[in-house]
Amino acid sequence: MSGVLSPAAHTVAVLLDDALVTLNRAFGVLRRRNVPVEGLALHPSGTAGVSRLTFVVKADAATADRVAQQFHKMIGVRSVMVLANEDSTMEAKR
Amino acid sequence: MSEMLSGAEILCRALVDAGVDVIFGYPGGAIMPFYHALPDHPQLRHILVRHEQAAAHAADGYARASGRVGVCVATSGPGATNLVTGLAAAHMDNSPVVAITGQVSRPMIGRDAFQETDIIGITLPITKQNYQVQDVTELADVVAEAMAVAVAGRPGPVLIDVPKDVQNQKVEYRGATTTAGATQVPRAGARGQSPTPGASPGSVEDGVRQAARLIKGADRPLLMVGHGVILAEAYAEVRALAEKTGIPVITTLLGISGFPDGHPLHLGMPGMHGEVHVNRAIQNADVIIGIGLRFDDRVTGNTASFAPQARIIHIDLDRSEIGKNVPVAVGIVGDARDVTRRLVAAVEPRRCERWVEHIRGFVRTRTESYRGDLSPEAILASIYEASHGDCTIVTDVGQHQMWVAKLYPYQRPNTHITSGGLGAMGFAVPAAMGVHLARPNGTVWAISGDGGFQMNMAEMATMVQEGLPVKMAVFNNGYLGMVRQWQQFFHEKRYSCTPIWSPDYVKLAEAYSIPGYRVKDASELADVVGRANAQPGPALVEFLIEQEANVFPMIPPGGSLSEPIEAAPAGAAGD
Numbered sequence: 001m002s003g004v005l006s007p008a009a010h011t012v013a014v015l016l017d018d019a020l021v022t023l024n025r026a027f028g029v030l031r032r033r034n035v036p037v038e039g040l041a042l043h044p045s046g047t048a049g050v051s052r053l054t055f056v057v058k059a060d061a062a063t064a065d066r067v068a069q070q071f072h073k074m075i076g077v078r079s080v081m082v083l084a085n086e087d088s089t090m091e092a093k094r
Numbered sequence: 095m096s097e098m099l100s101g102a103e104i105l106c107r108a109l110v111d112a113g114v115d116v117i118f119g120y121p122g123g124a125i126m127p128f129y130h131a132l133p134d135h136p137q138l139r140h141i142l143v144r145h146e147q148a149a150a151h152a153a154d155g156y157a158r159a160s161g162r163v164g165v166c167v168a169t170s171g172p173g174a175t176n177l178v179t180g181l182a183a184a185h186m187d188n189s190p191v192v193a194i195t196g197q198v199s200r201p202m203i204g205r206d207a208f209q210e211t212d213i214i215g216i217t218l219p220i221t222k223q224n225y226q227v228q229d230v231t232e233l234a235d236v237v238a239e240a241m242a243v244a245v246a247g248r249p250g251p252v253l254i255d256v257p258k259d260v261q262n263q264k265v266e267y268r269g270a271t272t273t274a275g276a277t278q279v280p281r282a283g284a285r286g287q288s289p290t291p292g293a294s295p296g297s298v299e300d301g302v303r304q305a306a307r308l309i310k311g312a313d314r315p316l317l318m319v320g321h322g323v324i325l326a327e328a329y330a331e332v333r334a335l336a337e338k339t340g341i342p343v344i345t346t347l348l349g350i351s352g353f354p355d356g357h358p359l360h361l362g363m364p365g366m367h368g369e370v371h372v373n374r375a376i377q378n379a380d381v382i383i384g385i386g387l388r389f390d391d392r393v394t395g396n397t398a399s400f401a402p403q404a405r406i407i408h409i410d411l412d413r414s415e416i417g418k419n420v421p422v423a424v425g426i427v428g429d430a431r432d433v434t435r436r437l438v439a440a441v442e443p444r445r446c447e448r449w450v451e452h453i454r455g456f457v458r459t460r461t462e463s464y465r466g467d468l469s470p471e472a473i474l475a476s477i478y479e480a481s482h483g484d485c486t487i488v489t490d491v492g493q494h495q496m497w498v499a500k501l502y503p504y505q506r507p508n509t510h511i512t513s514g515g516l517g518a519m520g521f522a523v524p525a526a527m528g529v530h531l532a533r534p535n536g537t538v539w540a541i542s543g544d545g546g547f548q549m550n551m552a553e554m555a556t557m558v559q560e561g562l563p564v565k566m567a568v569f570n571n572g573y574l575g576m577v578r579q580w581q582q583f584f585h586e587k588r589y590s591c592t593p594i595w596s597p598d599y600v601k602l603a604e605a606y607s608i609p610g611y612r613v614k615d616a617s618e619l620a621d622v623v624g625r626a627n628a629q630p631g632p633a634l635v636e637f638l639i640e641q642e643a644n645v646f647p648m649i650p651p652g653g654s655l656s657e658p659i660e661a662a663p664a665g666a667a668g669d
Binding site (some may be wrong): 021032066069070072 | 218418
């Protein structure tokens with residue numbers, strides 16, 4: 001299985017406007033694209049008017065990248081970062 | 095010099111300033127200030143539709159035919175919710191539409207006021223962006239930005255919700271202060287728009303070089319072109335690529351008319367109702383160059399068995415499309431015209447004669463019989479003849495849509511308009527009104543089945559009142575034909591709720607003071623269709639076609655392109 005080579009979980013961090021409509025749209029993307037999400041969190045970013053949305057995608061790198069691309073094209077999103085979760089193979093076995 | 099204007103007047107001014115010349119709409123309580131201001135702006139021609147869904151489809155048709163933003167207007171509540179199907183269709187097919195909705199006054203929002211709906215919430219997943227204007231000072235900028243967002247990059251619909259008290263608010267008017275784009279001053283809810291967002295998988299130059307190398311080494315290459323070619327007007331570039339390399343060309347449903355029918359390299363439409371030789375070509379190809387398409391499931395069938403031998407080069411403006419539906423060997427993010435032009439320069443001239451000959455060997459001929467010899471092919475040929483091959487065809491959804499896609503000999507770019515992604519029945523008649531307004535000197539035929547026509551046939555009144563000379567063709571088989579076909583093939587021929595009664599369309603047309611005709615036999619076609627086509631105003635022609643005709647071949651839903659159904663299953667009558 002590819003899961004052995006590629007971490008089965010990735011953390012995605014999205015910097016975006018903290019306008020309610022932008023956040024609503026962001027959550028909508030996760031829901032409607034059927035993204036396997038865990039551990040959703042919303043924090044202030046340190047910059048006024050900007051929030052940081054982080055979540056864990058229980059999927060391989062290619063899937064996480066496709067999720068990131070959906071955010072990249074959203075108006076109101078400033079940046080998107082994808083990080084492989086090092087211990088995710090362990091998590092996947094749980 | 096500045097002046098005091100109401101929000102409604104600013105809305106009108108901003109639309110005029112953005113170059114809008116026609117809007118489709120329907121008045122109501124929460125949008126009345128806008129309608130009060132409208133007569134003072136004669137540059138904005140307003141088309142009064144009979145249902146807001148038609149306003150959205152008409153704006154979509156206008157946008158697809160003109161390449162400019164189509165604008166529709168509705169009141170709050172039911173007016174706004176009636177736009178939803180039209181906006182979803184525009185979203186699925188990347189059509190730049192701006193919808194303006196009235197909203198209850200700000201102090202009433204959230205109190206379940208009369209005709210209040212959360213249209214922002216409702217349209218979030220079917221718009222590129224939407225705005226609720228909370229302050230009249232933002233209004234001109236929001237309109238300018240919405241118009242820019244709708245056409246920027248991959249086009250799509252944008253909604254602007256304007257509370258009634260904002261429409262009535264007076265403010266000093268200075269025009270839009272920003273022009274939307276990469277350099278604009280960021281405003282909440284509107285940042286981050288750039289034409290090529292996100293990390294690109296390598297540069298365009300690298301991608302083009304790799305693609306040229308793959309093409310050079312390919313034995314059985316194919317070009318598959320979609321709506322992106324029409325949106326980017328990459329006709330000459332795609333043709334140059336095909337002719338320099340001899341690679342045969344497949345046009346998806348929304349790519350039809352992006353490459354001329356009858357060109358020796360044109361194969362036809364792929365997918366669920368693609369001809370056998372087109373799908374066989376895909377299944378045998380070793381390299382596929384996809385330009386401006388998203389490898390939709392109606393194109394690929396089961397993706398696990400799609401083009402099993404092919405390495406795919408995917409050119410798309412939207413980075414998120416690369417690898418979304420099918421694995422891609424080379425992904426190039428960019429405008430179809432720009433990337434194809436570079437690819438033409440990078441590829442070495444070659445021929446694919448043996449491969450084209452091989453594909454020709456896959457061609458199947460079918461013989462089907464039709465009542466009164468009234469075959470779809472004969473009907474479409476009569477429209478082609480009557481219009482001298484110079485008209486825009488707008489289709490609805492279902493069997494007739496597939497017949498038109500497969501059989502109409504499109505020669506001119508962007509003359510085939512249909513609801514592809516959403517597959518919205520009722521699209522053709524209102525969208526054709528928009529097409530006429532975008533191309534007032536051309537002929538427009540709206541082709542529908544008897545089901546889809548009855549969904550929006552009230553728009554005949556709009557055509558009469560507004561002077562829109564749309565020619566309507568109704569393929570009447572007394573069934574919801576495509577659903578009936580599925581019932582015949584996959585549901586034991588149980589025709590549950592698919593027989594559909596129609597009014598007397600000739601009398602109906604007469605009631606709307608439109609000339610109406612009925613064709614029962616192929617021998618009447620040339621005369622009747624010719625007369626309808628020559629009418630100065632709208633006209634309607636009903637074609638009484640074979641009741642249980644089917645669209646062949648057919649790939650069962652979720653099936654492989656290698657396994658088409660080419661005849662009705664045993665025991666199922668009708669063919």
